[in-house]
Amino acid sequence: MDNFMSIDAYNIFLVKQKKKTYIILSFLVLTVLSLILAIGSDSDGLGLIPRISSEMDYKIFVLLRLPRVAMAILVGAGLAISGTLAQAILRNPLASPFTLGISSGASFGAALSIFLNVLSVWWTILWAFVFAILTSFTIFGLAKIKNSRPETMILGGVAIMFLFGSATSMLQFLATEFQIQSIVFWGFGNLGRAGWREVAMAAVFILAPIPLALRLSWDLNALVLGEETAAALGVNFHRLRLKCIAIISIMSAASICFTGLIGFIGLVSPHIARLILGSEHRFLMPGAILFGVILVSISDTLSRTIWSPQIVPIGILTSFLGVPFFLWLLLHNKKEYWN
Numbered sequence: 001m002d003n004f005m006s007i008d009a010y011n012i013f014l015v016k017q018k019k020k021t022y023i024i025l026s027f028l029v030l031t032v033l034s035l036i037l038a039i040g041s042d043s044d045g046l047g048l049i050p051r052i053s054s055e056m057d058y059k060i061f062v063l064l065r066l067p068r069v070a071m072a073i074l075v076g077a078g079l080a081i082s083g084t085l086a087q088a089i090l091r092n093p094l095a096s097p098f099t100l101g102i103s104s105g106a107s108f109g110a111a112l113s114i115f116l117n118v119l120s121v122w123w124t125i126l127w128a129f130v131f132a133i134l135t136s137f138t139i140f141g142l143a144k145i146k147n148s149r150p151e152t153m154i155l156g157g158v159a160i161m162f163l164f165g166s167a168t169s170m171l172q173f174l175a176t177e178f179q180i181q182s183i184v185f186w187g188f189g190n191l192g193r194a195g196w197r198e199v200a201m202a203a204v205f206i207l208a209p210i211p212l213a214l215r216l217s218w219d220l221n222a223l224v225l226g227e228e229t230a231a232a233l234g235v236n237f238h239r240l241r242l243k244c245i246a247i248i249s250i251m252s253a254a255s256i257c258f259t260g261l262i263g264f265i266g267l268v269s270p271h272i273a274r275l276i277l278g279s280e281h282r283f284l285m286p287g288a289i290l291f292g293v294i295l296v297s298i299s300d301t302l303s304r305t306i307w308s309p310q311i312v313p314i315g316i317l318t319s320f321l322g323v324p325f326f327l328w329l330l331l332h333n334k335k336e337y338w339n
Contacts, residue, residue, distance in 0.1 A: 001190060004329070005153060005156075006151040008089045009071070011261050014319065020277055020278075020280075020283045021283075023149070023276060023277060023283075023287070024277075024283060024286055024287055024290070027286075027287055027290040027291065027294075030290070030294055031148070031290045031293050033296075034293070034294045034297045034298050034301075035073070035103060035293070035297055037297070037301055038068075038069045038072060038100055038288075038297040038298075038300060038301045039065065039066070039069055040128075041301040041304050041305050043082045043254070044327060047199075050068035057065050058231075059144050063195065063196070065204070065233055066193075067194045067195050067196050067198070067199050068192060068194055068300065069297065069300075070199045071129070071192070071198065071199055071202065071258065071259060072191055072273075072293065072296045072297045072300050073192035073203045073293050073296075073297070074199065074206045074254075074255065075191070075206075075259055075262060075265070075292075075296055076269070076292035076293035076294070076295060076296035076297065077206060077207075077210070077289045077292055077293055078116050078202075078206040078252060078254060078255035078268040078292075079140065079251075079255050079262065079265040079269070079291060079292055079296075080254060080265060080266065080269035080270065080289050080291065080292025080293075081209075081210060081213050081247070081251055081285060081286040081288065081292075082247070082248045082252040082255070082266050083096045083097065083265070083266030083267055083269060083270045083288070084267070084269075084273075084284060084285055084288045085096070085213060085216075085220075085244040085247060085248050085279070086100060086197060086244075086248055087098075087270055088220045088223060088224075088225070088244070088281065089150070089156055089212045089220075089241045089244045089245070090153060090225075090242065091149040091150050092150060092154055093271065094154075094267070095154060096264075096267040097132060097248065097252035098264075098266065098267070099137055099140070099154060099157050099158060099161070099267075099302060100135075100136075100153070100154075100160075100161075100248070101135050101138075101156075101157040101158070101159075101160030101161040101163075101263055102132050102135050102136055102139075102157075102249065102252050102253065102257055103129040103132075103161075103162065103252070103263075104135070104160065104161040104162075104163075104164035104165055104210045104228075104247070105132045105134060105135030105160065105164050106128040106129070106131055106135075106170075106253060106256040106257055106261075107128070107164065107165075107168055107186075107187055107256075107260075107261055108131055108164040108167050108171075109127040109128040109129070109130055109132065109257075110124050110125075110127060110128040110166045110170070110174070110183070110186050110187075110233050110257075110260075111168045111171045111183045111186070111187075112127060112131075112171060113126075113127035113128070114179050114182045114186070114320060115171045115174070115175050115179055116177075119131050120288050120325025121193070123262040124186070125198075125257045125258060126257075128253075128256065128257035129253050129257040130252065131164075132249070132252065132253035133249055133250075133253055134255060134299070135160055135164070136245065136246075136248070136249030136253070138156070138160060139153060139156065139160075139245055139249075140242065140245060140249050142156045144310070146243040156242070161311050164184035168183070168187075171183065175250065185313075185314070187260060187261050188260060188261070188313030188314075188315045189259055189260040189261045189262040189263075189313055189314050189315025189316075189318070190259060190260055190311075190313050190314060190315075191259055191296075191314055192311065193258065193259060193260070194258060194259065198258045199214075201254075201258070202254050202255070202258050204254075205250050205251065205253070205254035206251050206255060208252055209247045210289075213244075213285060214282075214285060214286075216240065216243065216244065216281075217280075217281040218282075219235045219240050219278055219284045219321060220240075220281040221279075221281055221282070222235045223237070223240070225337060226281050240294050252266065252320070254325075261315050262296065262311075262314055262315050262318050263315055263319050264318050264319060264321065264322020264323070264325070264326065265292055265295055265296060265318060265322075266292075267297065267322065267326065268291075268322050268325050268326075269288045269291040269292040269295060270284065271290045272291050273287030273288040273290075273324070274288075274290075295318070295321070296314070296318075299314050299317045299318050300314050300323065301314075303317050304319055
C-alpha cells in the first residue's frame, strides 16, 4: 500500500512539474509579444510597424529603438533576479535592491558625479556603479557579523537608503539649477540612455551571474523549510547568503547605473511569479525573469506612447504600477502564500 501511495505522490509531483513548465512557456510567449509590441511602439515617427525607408529611419530603428528594447530585457531580468534572491535569503517579502539601499547608493554616486561637474556620461555611470557596489560591501559587512539575522540586513539597508537619500538631497540643495535638473532627471529612470555599448557592458554583468543564480535553486528551496532544516540537508547558509548578496550587488548595480532608478520591478516580479508558480526556485526564478522583462518592456512602451511625442520617464510609470501592488501585499500577505 505504501508503494502505491508513493507512486501516486510521485505521479502528482510530475503532473505539477509539467504544469509549471507549461506556465513558464506561456510566460515566454507573453514576453515575446511584449517585446514585439515594444519594438513596434511609436515615439520616433517610424509608425507602429517600422518602415525603414531612409538612412535616418535605419539609424533611429537600429541605434535608438533596438538598444532600448535590449536594455529593457537586461534590466527586467537583472532586477527580477536580484529581488527574488533578496526575498529568499532574507525571508522577507518586502526585500529588494531598493530596501537593501543599493539603489540609493547608485543614485548618490550619479548625483555626486553631476555635482562635481564630471560631464562624461560614462563617468556618471561608473560613479553610480561604484557607489552601488560600496553599498553592497556594507551589506556584506552586516552579513559577516556573527549570528547576524536577516532583520539586521533589512534594517541596515533601510538606514543606508535614508542616509544616501539625505546626502542626495543635500547635493541638490547645494547644486546649480542645471545640476538639479540633471540629478532629478537621472533619478527618474530612462532606457533612452542606452546605446549598443551600454547594452554590451550591462549584458556582461547581468547575464553572467544568471547561471550561478539558477544553480542555487536547490539550496534556496531547502532554505524555504528553515535554516535548521537547510543545514541538516547540507546547506551552508552563511556561504549561500554571501553568494546571493554578491549576485544581487552586481546585477542590480549594472541594471541601475545605465538607466537610473526603475523602482518596484525587483519587488513585484518575484511576487507575481510566486503567486502563480509557488516558491520552488527552479521555476520561480525563470518566471520572475520573464515577468521582469514583461513589466519593464510594457512600462517602456507606455512611456513612449501615452504622451507621444513626449516620453514619460519609465521610473514614474513603474512606481504607479508598483505602489498599488505593494499596498495590496502589505494588506493581504499570508504565511501560506510565502511558504
